[in-house]
Amino acid sequence: MNALNKMLGGRQGVVGLLILATLILVVFPLTLDAFRLNMVGKYLTYAFVAVGLVLCWGYGGILSLGQGVFFGLGGYCMAMFLKLEASDPESTKIQSTPGIPDFMDWNQITELPWLWVPFHSFTFTVMAVIVLPVLLALIIGVALFRRRVGDVYFSIVTQAIALILTVLIIGQQGLTGGINGITDLKTLLGWDIRSDSARLLLYFINAGLLFGCILFGKFILNSKLGRLLMAMRDKEERVRFSGYDVAAFKVFVYCVAACFSAIGGAMFALQVGFMSPSFVGIVPSIEMVIFAAVGGRMSLLGAVYGSLLVNYGKTYFSESFPELWLYLMGGLFIAVVMYFPNGLAGLWESHGRKWLSGVTRKPATVIASPAPGITPTPALADKKAASPLEIQP
């Protein structure tokens, strides 16, 4: 019990987690209609990426500007399975080659490419959603971290990979649907994923998986590994000289972030009903970093709030001010970076907590325990006043 408590980040951690769980599992489903709830479900799929980024960027100091790659890979794996199911010979009989996805027919492909064949199996697909992105992250991670490529160079390489994958997907349109992506996904194992009841169930599955990822993230951060990650981020050489294999830890946390992103991508394909290269490239990848930054890159829960807030802002502004909304979003990002460099979680740290302690009049317990998801190490505690740029490696 004590261990569990510690893992969740003490009393504060549990309360924070409960508040978020209530919000996502109770408040949203009760107050939002099916359409809006489905949109929240979509926002939450981005939260997977943001939670992964908190681990690898906020704690591991690895700023990946290419998380869209993993989101996309997971999404494409799921979309390929769904597309095959939607392309049975009966519903594609208008094509020159019935039984293959419609876009292949448009590209004069007459036989299902070998790459697609295994995606007839759901088990294979579920495994591929996790394994393929992790494998790619492993290759990238080993190739770069073993050679001690880090910091900004690593960020640039991840951007390049995002660009390469986008070009590859768009270029191979017979295989991938090109810039249109894989559209018109209908059923999962015969179950219509477009109905309101299915969307509701998918929403809860999605939320459940997200909390699973958050708990796993908390587990990592509260273990010795989490402390090592922070130590590495703050003084990599010192950790290396202490005899730890720095590259291995980096590869691990990068793979975990990739895995989270891929789950988000797969859930996205299920809930939104299509996948396209516009989630893979540099721009969406940077947007995902923004979600984490707005939420606070040191807070797992903050990342979820960040994803919700930014995406809600996008939807709200674009519905209310169709011609101005991009400026408003831009303004929001600038304001966050300038005034709340630690994001929502930082804002909570500096103002919300004070306010809460004033209200509850239990300062002792409040001050003693760390913020949701933020577990200050002694090293960090000293640096508390430091700006995020200095903390960043």
Next chain:
Amino acid sequence: MDSRLTGPTRFFPRRLALGTAALSLIAASVFSQMTLADDANTTGLAVTPTEVTVGQLHSATGTMAISETGSIQAERLAIDQINASGGILGRQIKIVQEDGASDWPTFAEKARKLLVNDKVATVFGCWTSASRKAVLPVFEKENGLLYYPTFYEGLEQSKNVIYTGQEATQQILASLDWIAKTKGAKTFYLIGSDYIWPRTSMKIARKHIENVLHGTVVGEDYYPLGNTQFGSLINKVKLKKPDVVFAAVVGGSNVAFYKQLKAAGVDSTKQTLLTLSVTEDELLGIGGENMKGFYASMKYFQSLDNPNNKAFVEAFKAKYGKDSVMGDVTQAAYLGPWLWKAAVEKAGSFDVDKVVAASPGIELKTAPEGYVKIHENHHLWSKTRIGEVQADGQFKVVYESELIEPNPFPKGYQ
């Protein structure tokens, strides 16, 4: 009843009770509004006795905004004109505009919002094929109605979409016949941006060139969207000396492509070029002098000389400024609201199923392009014209075909 209630109500939070009461009030008022609706609306669309709500879904921001603005303007103009002349079935049209932001998932999200939340009677929107493909499942699932204005690759036909632009065979075959006949063209070089529309168009063109015109394709090249380096391509064109360069380069690439052609000394005195993707809108960016003498195949040019078009151009300029230009898609977008009005009035109802059923056979004699008629397959019968680029950014119409039947699934061209 009372005795059974007294127990639980003590624990029943007052606020929740109030909330439920408020909710049921709202529900009641919504319901009463719905019951007001008459035969013209049996499916719960946003139609009141005085107003009908429609959606408009284009990119107002992002890379496609420059292309889609013309469509947004043309649809608004048509709707304003319809409202000024008494609306549809006695109802004024109210527009809910959404921004697709040049982003396909956003298009899908907004399409759902328009159909599910706003319950619009129809949507005028989309531009790129990718955005149409993204919203298509939404329209089919929610049984919405979309008027899609862009010329496109065909290979699609949906109950829920009326395609007011040309499909590929309409745009391509007649123009290839014309250029083969008047220029004696035998060799062709095909160039396109790398996505579904140019690829499908070129596939159709190649089949027509090889099987019908008995010519040869001496080269076929595709460049990524947004590509601006055409040097090597221009060298290949100079080397192969095709009778005709047949181009479907889109967006920003257009500007680079034609400017570089001109800089390399490839102009209309030395090379015949026929394009599928340059309208008056693109010419604004490219500059008429950079393309002077090249040909474009479209169903509409701003310079068309007929009374309908004169009125359209005049009204458009009066509303959006005298420097505004109208390209092919702008005109096709303008047709959308008018075709919808005709179908609704024929059906006597806004119900999507009835409007769809009434659509085939609808004629529009007031179209700026002349006469159009909706085919069984939801595309339009239309003419194809060849325009020659003038230095002032307009086209001189040099050829006009007969009315061409739309054929989105052309046999022998797939």
